[in-house]
Amino acid sequence: MALHPQMKMGSSSGEGRPQWSVLDNVKRISGTSPETLMAEINTGITNIELARATALLESVARATARPTPPPQYDVRMADEAYRAGCAALAAGQLDEALHSLTISLSKCPPDKTSAVAKLQSLISLTSQQLQRPSNSN
Structure with a gap:
């Protein structure tokens, strides 16, 4: 007597009913x-x-x-000093602005040519304003 591959005789009654299948625990992916x-x-x-x-x-x-070695240039520090310099310029504190802008220029990587040029221009303008006699009020 040949059994179906998915059927197994296992009950005492001898009936051929499916009790176990190799596919019982296989997940169907629809x-x-x-x-x-x-x-x-x-x-x-x-x-x-x-x-x-x-x-x-x-x-x-x-x-x-x-x-x-620690990096010579620090973009974050250059940016912070630049912001402090701009704030000092806006407040009319030219000495503090010049100091902060100089720090920013020293920390700015030289490959950031537009930032370097902008800083040099701001430093030059701030220095010129400090040299004017009208600022001695």
Whole structure:
């Protein structure tokens, strides 16, 4: 007597009824083509491999990195000094403005040519205003 592959004789009554199937616990994915499913699997595998490779490269880079000296230029500090200089100019505090703008220029990276030119122009104008005798009131 041949049994259907999904049927198993297991009851004491000897009746051939389905008790267990290899597909019982398989999740059915409706509306998904095999190509879409394989693409999702491949994307997941690629993401895991990328994360592992990145972590490995970062650990190697940290292990071989030489300590670097503190940067000579600091964009954040240059921006803060520039804002302080502009505020001092607006308040009529020319000495403070000149000081802040000079700090901003010293911290500004030289490759930021338009910012350097703007700072140099503001420093020049502020210096000229400080040299005028009318500011001695």
